[in-house]
Amino acid sequence: MIRKLFISLLFLTFSQAAFSASMMEQVSTIQKQWAVIKYQTDDALQSDEYEKLILQADALIESYPGKAEPLIWSAIVYSSYAGAVGGLKSITKALPAVKQSRDLLLKAEAIDGKALGGSIMTTLGALYYQVPGWPLGFGDKEKAREYLEKGIQINENGLASNYFYGDFLLDRKEYSKAVSVLEHALAAPALVQRPVADQGRRDEIKALLEVARSKS
Secondary structure, eight states, X not given: OHHXXXXXXXXXXXXXXXXXXXXXXXXXXXXXXXXXXXXXXXXXXXXXXXXXXXXXXXXXXXXXXXXXXXXXXXXXXXXXXXXXXXXXXXXXXXXXXXXXXXXXXXXXXXHHTTHHHHHHHHHHXXXXXXXXXXXXXXXXXXXXXXXXXXXXXXXXXXXXXXXXXXXXXXXXXXXHHHHHHHHHHHTSOOOTTOHHHHHHHHHHHHHHHHHHXXXX
């Protein structure tokens, strides 16, 4: 009986590890597809490509209920889609998309606020400073700062955490601090498994840094 129990526990451990590996492989696929859309796809085609990726991301949530990582990446895709649509679509499509993104992130935060190196905090912070405030949206600069600083606390040397915090500081005209944070962002470890995202984000940081330096 003890031997059977040991074998059962061993099987359960391996099954859970395989489950986790499979989920992260699928999350990685979405991450890489997102980067190709954001950094290598014509602006006019991005919204349609994001719509397709939303379907995949939402399906991943259904496959792995109760896991924070699929929620995070679905939220990122929704927010990127919102940024890609324009004109009248910005009201009819973008606002519902950013609200969905926020709600997914809040669900993920309730599961594991530190998942994916603080991505929840950083992405929520980005939403709160980029989305318009009441009555049109839910934007809130104070909440933005709070979440972005939490993101930095969790991932002090992260590329994205420092990029979005630096962008926020630039938006708030805190130019000297923005320069420091963005310089720190460029020193972040490379995203070796995600070279497209790494290069694209670093190019964005360099552009922001040039602006911040010119104003500091």
